[in-house]
Amino acid sequence: MTGTCAEWHEEYRLALKHTERIGEETKESYYKEVGRFIRWWGPEKDIETADKTAVLRYVTYNRDERNLTAATRRMRLFCLLDFYRYVCKEEDSGVTGNPIDGIEFPVPKQQPPEIIPDDDLVALLDTAAGSSFVARRDTAIIRMLVDTGTRRKELCGVDLVDVDRGHQQVKVLGKGGLFRLIPYGAKTALALQKYLRARGQRQIGSEPALFVATRPNPRGSFRLSGSGVYEMIKRRAERAGLPDTWPHKVRHTWAHDLLANGASEQDLERLGGWAPGSMMVKWYGSSAADERARDRHRALARGDRL
Missing domain, CATH: 1.10.150.130 (Tyrosine recombinase, N-terminal domain)
Incomplete structure (x- = not known):
């Protein structure tokens, strides 16, 4: 045996x-x-x-x-x-040949990525309104996800020293051990500032993590986990009446919006941490091109000219 x-x-x-x-x-x-x-x-x-x-x-x-x-x-x-x-x-x-060799892999039908409309993102943010520590933290997390397109585990891996508040950019460690710098906007900067003020009032010692939980894990760290972010987004999405919303769908939305507004696929690869020539990026590119085509068609309003 x-x-x-x-x-x-x-x-x-x-x-x-x-x-x-x-x-x-x-x-x-x-x-x-x-x-x-x-x-x-x-x-x-x-x-x-x-x-x-x-x-x-x-x-x-x-x-x-x-x-x-x-x-x-x-x-x-x-x-x-x-x-x-x-x-x-x-x-x-005792296994001399890979059993998977020669098996035909299913080819899924290409579907456009699921995008979260702006109104739904506003509704999601509304569930985190308030001045409590958790409200400030969750607002900052949601805005960072929307603004930077980071994977939830990447965001949880960010330390305080990785945030350049002066230039409004964050250093993220992605797949393959590669770092990348991603800028964020004014509203995210403000949400982050409010969260950091609330964070400073917590008894968490010298915890280096940017985003912290309300209680330490068994190892004594307050660093918020990727599963913690997932559960938070799902809980708030359900409260907002958006049951089909999860963190990676926010990343889909970020990638789609970036390409739909003129960014190149290479821009997306660099900012999103994808390898050159990624099929995922081409998928987003196809979806964004479809939207641009629809927008141009609406602007033409061919039937309204008659």
């Missing part, structure tokens, strides 16, 4: 922990999705039994019984592909 699926899943987690080729959020996604497959197949089964036949059965299960979208099924296969690359590389696994 060369090890159970559960044992290899745990070893994969440890291997992911030390790799720098992908970001933390991607690592979590890979580990979680591989876990779905292993729980479905059987954690106690030997890894050699999780062969191509098993994977194909899982593909069919996700498509025909779970009715998952092509995008979700494609993502799950990519996660398994990475897992099996690791397993195959280990000579004592």
Whole structure:
């Protein structure tokens, strides 16, 4: 026996922990999705039994019984592909060929990114009105997300020293360990100023994090977590009557707006922390081009000339 699926899943987690080729959020996604497959197949089964036949059965299960979208099924296969690359590389696994090789990946239908209208963003901000610490903090977070397009975990990784209030820009550590500077506007600067005044009244010691929680975590840090930001946005969105709003949708909106207002795809890659030639950026570019075309058509008002 060369090890159970559960044992290899745990070893994969440890291997992911030390790799720098992908970001933390991607690592979590890979580990979680591989876990779905292993729980479905059987954690106690030997890894050699999780062969191509098993994977194909899982593909069919996700498509025909779970009715998952092509995008979700494609993502799950990519996660398994990475897992099996690791397993195959280990000579004592007994797995000599990647079971994912030769399997056709689903191609999702291209849908435009979901954008949050300005009125909805105003409604979201309205739920954080007030002068309490939490209200000041949440307002600053929402405005920073809207203004900079940062990923929530990137924003939570920002320290006080990373904020250049004089030039109204913030230094963010993105995927691949790359830093980038992103400017923010006057209203965000004001919200940040009010939040920092409230933060200064908290008993948090020498905590370096820009955004802090009301209570320390088990390690004694007050740094707000990415999941904390997600839960805050979802809670406030539901209060505003916007159940389909989440932090990454704010990033979609930021990227779309940037391109729709004349920025180049290269500008977006640099500010958003995407690799050159990113398919995600091209997706945003296509959506923004569609909107510009509609705006020009409205401005032409061809039928109104008759």
